[in-house]
Amino acid sequence: MGYHARDVLALGFAAAAMGMALGLLQYLAGGRHLGDVGLAPAHAHGASSPASTHKQLFIGVNVILAAGLGIALLAFNGMLSAAAVTSGVGYMLLFVTLGFFVWLFAAKSWSPTERRQLIAIVVLFVGAAVFWSLFEQAGSTLNLFAQRSTRNVLVGVSFPASWWQSLNSLYIILLVPVMAWLWVKLGSRDPSSPAKFSFGLLFAALGFGVLAIAAQLAADGVRVSPLWLALVYLLHTIGELCLSPVGLSAMTRLAPARIAGLVMGVWFLATSVGNYLGGAVASLYETFALPALFTAITAVALLATLFMAVSIKPLRWLLKR
Numbered sequence: 001m002g003y004h005a006r007d008v009l010a011l012g013f014a015a016a017a018m019g020m021a022l023g024l025l026q027y028l029a030g031g032r033h034l035g036d037v038g039l040a041p042a043h044a045h046g047a048s049s050p051a052s053t054h055k056q057l058f059i060g061v062n063v064i065l066a067a068g069l070g071i072a073l074l075a076f077n078g079m080l081s082a083a084a085v086t087s088g089v090g091y092m093l094l095f096v097t098l099g100f101f102v103w104l105f106a107a108k109s110w111s112p113t114e115r116r117q118l119i120a121i122v123v124l125f126v127g128a129a130v131f132w133s134l135f136e137q138a139g140s141t142l143n144l145f146a147q148r149s150t151r152n153v154l155v156g157v158s159f160p161a162s163w164w165q166s167l168n169s170l171y172i173i174l175l176v177p178v179m180a181w182l183w184v185k186l187g188s189r190d191p192s193s194p195a196k197f198s199f200g201l202l203f204a205a206l207g208f209g210v211l212a213i214a215a216q217l218a219a220d221g222v223r224v225s226p227l228w229l230a231l232v233y234l235l236h237t238i239g240e241l242c243l244s245p246v247g248l249s250a251m252t253r254l255a256p257a258r259i260a261g262l263v264m265g266v267w268f269l270a271t272s273v274g275n276y277l278g279g280a281v282a283s284l285y286e287t288f289a290l291p292a293l294f295t296a297i298t299a300v301a302l303l304a305t306l307f308m309a310v311s312i313k314p315l316r317w318l319l320k321r
Contacts, residue, residue: 067092090280093273100266104259114256120194120315121254121263123308124247125270127197130304131243132274133281134204134297135236138168140282142232145211145290149218150229164229171237179241193250194315198308200243205301207235212294219291 104118146152147161183190191199214228248267255263284293 090276093276117254123311124250127308128247128270129273131200131204132271133277134301136275136278137282141285144285146229150226151223167233168237193246194312196242196246198305200239201305201308203235203239205298205305207232208294208298212291212298215290215294
């Protein structure tokens with residue numbers, strides 16, 4: 001890594017540290033307005049005993065250690081390859097995700113209300129995983145399209161394809177106040193969490209629809225206008241702002257009190273699953289015609305949108321009973 005690259009990396013970490021420090025100062029300055037929120041732990045009927053919790057924690061730690069030891073032994077013997085690691089991560093994510101939800105629904109201590117909450121959590125989890133599989137292709141599929149098929153010139157000045165990665169952050173800074181004002185302005189007409197998930201998936205689908213048109217224009221090797229990618233990132237960012245902020249909030253409200261922290265952690269597992277799926281789709285970039293690939297992704301996203309939209313009323317009915 002060259003000297004200039006090290007400087008850029010150091011500045012990036014310094015900027016992140018500065019942002020975290022400012023966030024901590026803001027929390028200390030405004031913490032008095034939070035009252036007693038979050039100070040007292042929730043005590044739910046049927047919660048696991050400390051001994052049971054410690055036993056589960058002990059088993060989990062030992063499973064992780066055993067898996068790490070197995071991977072280390074395979075690497076030491078030269079039996080690991082990039083493809084093997086990728087497959088292993090995929091199987092692990094599948095095992096952890098399915099195992100968690102099977103364990104969750106197999107428990108007999110849930111009340112009927114809590115079981116309905118768990119069903120809603122599963123539906124939102126699936127929607128989030130599909131969304132992140134689309135959105136997180138910004139660092140792979142969209143970056144390749146920016147590098148190979150986009151005319152990266154702004155007001156006569158060329159810029160590297162990697163700069164596109166900053167556009168999402170810029171859009172977030174600009175759009176967060178607008179979205180926050182909109183949800184408050186709607187008041188009692190504020191869409192439900194499943195409805196916002198549907199909007200998120202819809203905007204992700206629209207983004208890949210735009211990308212499919214741009215790929216068709218670039219099919220003969222022509223570099224398309226940067227406005228195409230700018231629109232794609234805008235649509236994806238709007239989708240992110242519809243889904244991401246309400247996702248963790250929805251998990252907090254839907255999760256039974258005894259596993260609220262666990263469910264919030266599982267919400268981030270949906271991001272991991274989505275990232276893995278997005279990487280699998282990005283691996284097809286070299287083998288499929290781009291218009292066909294992006295059209296297929298758009299179709300899958302629209303089907304997921306339809307599924308989530310159809311689930312809105314059933315989820316409301318489940319949670320109201």
